[in-house]
Amino acid sequence: MNRLLIPLLLLLAPTAQAATCTMGASDLVFGNYRVNSATDVDSTATVSLNCVDDGSSTAVSYSIAISGGASTNPADRAMGGGALHYNVYTDVARTTVWGDGSGGSVEVADSIPAPGTGNATHTAHGTIPAGQAPAPGAYGDTLTITISY
Numbered sequence: 674m675n676r677l678l679i680p681l682l683l684l685l686a687p688t689a690q691a692a693t694c695t696m697g698a699s700d701l702v703f704g705n706y707r708v709n710s711a712t713d714v715d716s717t718a719t720v721s722l723n724c725v726d727d728g729s730s731t732a733v734s735y736s737i738a739i740s741g742g743a744s745t746n747p748a749d750r751a752m753g754g755g756a757l758h759y760n761v762y763t764d765v766a767r768t769t770v771w772g773d774g775s776g777g778s779v780e781v782a783d784s785i786p787a788p789g790t791g792n793a794t795h796t797a798h799g800t801i802p803a804g805q806a807p808a809p810g811a812y813g814d815t816l817t818i819t820i821s822y
Contacts, residue, residue, distance in 0.1 A: 691729040702716055708809070717797060720795045721793070724785050724791050724792075732785065737782075739817070741772065753808075756808065760800060763781055771797060
């Protein structure tokens with residue numbers, strides 16, 4: 674059995690908008706993966722954003738990018754030096770890879786109504802595909818989340 678934890682690091686990249694934003698993210702925790710399992714292992718995490726606008730705009734637009742982790746490729750993320758592949762998706766069907774726009778991945782983009790205070794929460798849907806045979810052990814990766822607004 675392998676115990677898996679993907680901590681999500683956060684970065685803010687403010688633009689010229691008159692808003693102040695803070696963010697948070699929960700860890701993507703897969704739990705145990707059974708070698709050569711016939712079933713995918715799924716998990717979710719949340720990325721949240723809270724923005725306070727000074728009243729000079731009608732909305733705070735933002736985009737959220739997630740790095741490729743140790744593999745540097747959002748389209749083919751892997752833990753343990755490539756021993757255990759996984760990915761993170763924008764949708765519950767797990768068809769759209771959430772990344773930085775490279776390799777066919779997409780960033781999540783939206784806006785929060787302003788003026789005032791607004792919140793947004795997005796779910797990251799993670800999957801470790803079935804049928805992999807990594808050596809027993811603990812596996813992990815660190816993904817960097819960048820929110821531009």
